[in-house]
Amino acid sequence: xxxxxxxxxxxxxxxxxxxxxxxxxxxxxxxxxxxxxxxxxxxxxxxxxxxxxxxxxxxxxxxxxxxxxxxxxxxxxxxxxxxxxxxxxxxxxxxxxxxxxxxxxxxxxxxxxxxxxxxxxxxxxxxxxxxxxxxxxxxxxxxxxxxxxxxxxxxxxxxxxxxxxxxxxxxxxxxxxxxxxxxxxxxxxxxxxxxxxxxxxxxxxxxxxxxxxxxxxxxxxxxxxxxxxxxxxxxxxxxxxxxxxxxxxxxxxxxxxxxxxxxxxxxxxxxxxxxxxxxxxxxxxxxxxxxxxxxxxxxxxxxxxxxxxxxxxxxxxxxxxxxxxxxxxxxxxxxxxxxxxxxxxxxxxxxxxxxxxxxxxxxxxxxxxxxxxxxxxxxxxxxxxxxxxx
Amino acid sequence: xxxxxxxxxxxxxxxxxxxxxxxxxxxxxxxxxxxxxxxxxxxxxxxxxxxxxxxxxxxxxxxxxxxxxxxxxxxxxxxxxxxxxxxxxxxxxxxxxxxxxxxxxxxxxxxxxxxxxxxxxxxxxxxxxxxxx
Numbered sequence: 001x002x003x004x005x006x007x008x009x010x011x012x013x014x015x016x017x018x019x020x021x022x023x024x025x026x027x028x029x030x031x032x033x034x035x036x037x038x039x040x041x042x043x044x045x046x047x048x049x050x051x052x053x054x055x056x057x058x059x060x061x062x063x064x065x066x067x068x069x070x071x072x073x074x075x076x077x078x079x080x081x082x083x084x085x086x087x088x089x090x091x092x093x094x095x096x097x098x099x100x101x102x103x104x105x106x107x108x109x110x111x112x113x114x115x116x117x118x119x120x121x122x123x124x125x126x127x128x129x130x131x132x133x134x135x136x137x138x139x140x141x142x143x144x145x146x147x148x149x150x151x152x153x154x155x156x157x158x159x160x161x162x163x164x165x166x167x168x169x170x171x172x173x174x175x176x177x178x179x180x181x182x183x184x185x186x187x188x189x190x191x192x193x194x195x196x197x198x199x200x201x202x203x204x205x206x207x208x209x210x211x212x213x214x215x216x217x218x219x220x221x222x223x224x225x226x227x228x229x230x231x232x233x234x235x236x237x238x239x240x241x242x243x244x245x246x247x248x249x250x251x252x253x254x255x256x257x258x259x260x261x262x263x264x265x266x267x268x269x270x271x272x273x274x275x276x277x278x279x280x281x282x283x284x285x286x287x288x289x290x291x292x293x294x295x296x297x298x299x300x301x302x303x304x305x306x307x308x309x310x311x312x313x314x315x316x317x318x319x320x321x322x323x324x325x326x327x328x329x330x331x332x333x334x335x336x337x338x339x340x341x342x343x344x345x346x347x348x349x350x351x352x353x354x355x356x357x358x359x360x361x362x363x364x365x366x367x368x369x370x371x372x373x374x375x376x377x378x379x380x381x382x383x384x385x386x387x388x389x390x
Numbered sequence: 391x392x393x394x395x396x397x398x399x400x401x402x403x404x405x406x407x408x409x410x411x412x413x414x415x416x417x418x419x420x421x422x423x424x425x426x427x428x429x430x431x432x433x434x435x436x437x438x439x440x441x442x443x444x445x446x447x448x449x450x451x452x453x454x455x456x457x458x459x460x461x462x463x464x465x466x467x468x469x470x471x472x473x474x475x476x477x478x479x480x481x482x483x484x485x486x487x488x489x490x491x492x493x494x495x496x497x498x499x500x501x502x503x504x505x506x507x508x509x510x511x512x513x514x515x516x517x518x519x520x521x522x523x
Binding site: 295355356359360362363 | 402403404405407408426
């Protein structure tokens with residue numbers, strides 16, 4: 001008999017024969033197998049539909065295996081109903097064999113897939129993961145917002161930096177302009193002192209020329225005295241324009257030495273007869289103090305050179321400059337000569353020189369005294385100006 | 391008239407002050423005081439009541455001569471003649487606004503000094519006469 005024919009050959013007893021054709025029992029098997037078969041035919045439909053719709057699901061072939069396995073199981077239950085009346089046991093056996101193959105294959109694949117399936121997160125894990133994802137998203141959002149704020153801040157800082165650089169550049173220019181202006185002012189100030197000195201020199205020259213044109217010795221002496229006074233002022237301005245950058249103050253110690261030497265040279269034909277001893281500490285005086293002090297020194301030295309050592313007497317004139325405290329200066333001009341006559345009231349003297357000394361002492365808020373000593377010693381003390389102290 | 395005119399001199403360069411004082415005395419005026427600052431000047435004026443004040447504009451202290459002149463009570467009727475090394479417009483305007491009786495630029499010649507003083511005194515005389523009428 002050909003195989004295909006033998007498959008559907010019903011030369012056996014139907015299965016109902018084994019149940020003695022009891023209707024209840026037959027009905028039970030039929031209904032049960034029918035329901036199972038229906039279910040087993042529906043489940044694969046659902047699985048096929050799921051696989052079609054969710055192509056993203058991994059290992060969807062597992063669902064197909066299950067569908068095949070369940071379908072073939074349904075087929076075996078259907079054959080259970082058929083073989084109750086038609087003993088096509090060979091067909092039933094083939095279907096069962098196919099079911100067995102599908103089952104074995106599905107089982108094998110399932111067991112192989114099991115480790116992977118076990119790693120599938122649970123609902124709780126997914127919920128936790130979702131929560132963490134949500135939290136992470138919120139954190140990302142905050143970070144992004146912060147990043148956006150910081151970017152804005154960086155942008156603002158860049159703008160400020162740019163403005164600052166612009167301002168620094170402008171200030172640099174302003175600073176440079178100020179320096180140039182200051183240099184210009186210093187140059188002008190120097191020039192002014194130079195011109196004042198020159199003008200005073202012109203005055204002294206005019207006085208000298210006038211003196212040279214006269215015959216009267218008293219008149220000549222008077223003009224020469226005036227000439228020296230003018231020169232003592234000119235020397236201040238010479239020190240101012242010839243000195244360092246501080247144009248408003250004079251190194252008075254150096255000035256005293258220069259003035260003393262110039263005066264001595266103008267009065268003294270014999271350098272060995274009268275000498276000057278200097279004991280001077282470095283002191284800077286502002287011009288408003290230096291000029292009166294210079295005139296006072298001029299008067300006191302002139303008196304000493306004229307009257308201290310008459311005839312051919314030799315002697316020394318000393319000039320001392322001290323700063324006994326931060327605020328005061330003491331200037332002493334003394335000699336070991338004949339001294340002031342008792343008849344001279346030096347504080348109320350009619351002598352122009354002493355009048356000038358007294359007037360200028362008052363002008364610089366100083367005090368002057370005549371020290372008792374052999375010879376003559378005038379000591380002038382005055383407060384040093386704030387400017388010079390600075 | 392000149393021998394009775396009492397003048398206060400306000401000048402912080404005492405050599406210049408002494409020189410001007412000598413000129414005034416030779417011209418028959420009496421210098422009753424020399425002040426070097428506004429404070430000294432106002433004290434001397436209120437004490438001695440001069441007939442005229444010769445005021446240098448640049449003097450010692452923070453208050454200059456023009457401001458000092460403005461502080462002299464108007465009721466005293468003391469004319470003030472200003473002296474200065476500067477003759478710029480701004481200083482002249484300020485001096486005018488302060489009621490200057492005269493303005494002299496240094497160095498001052500004796501003739502200019504005497505003329506300015508006499509003019510100031512004559513003007514005061516005229517003002518006093520108009521006020522009483």
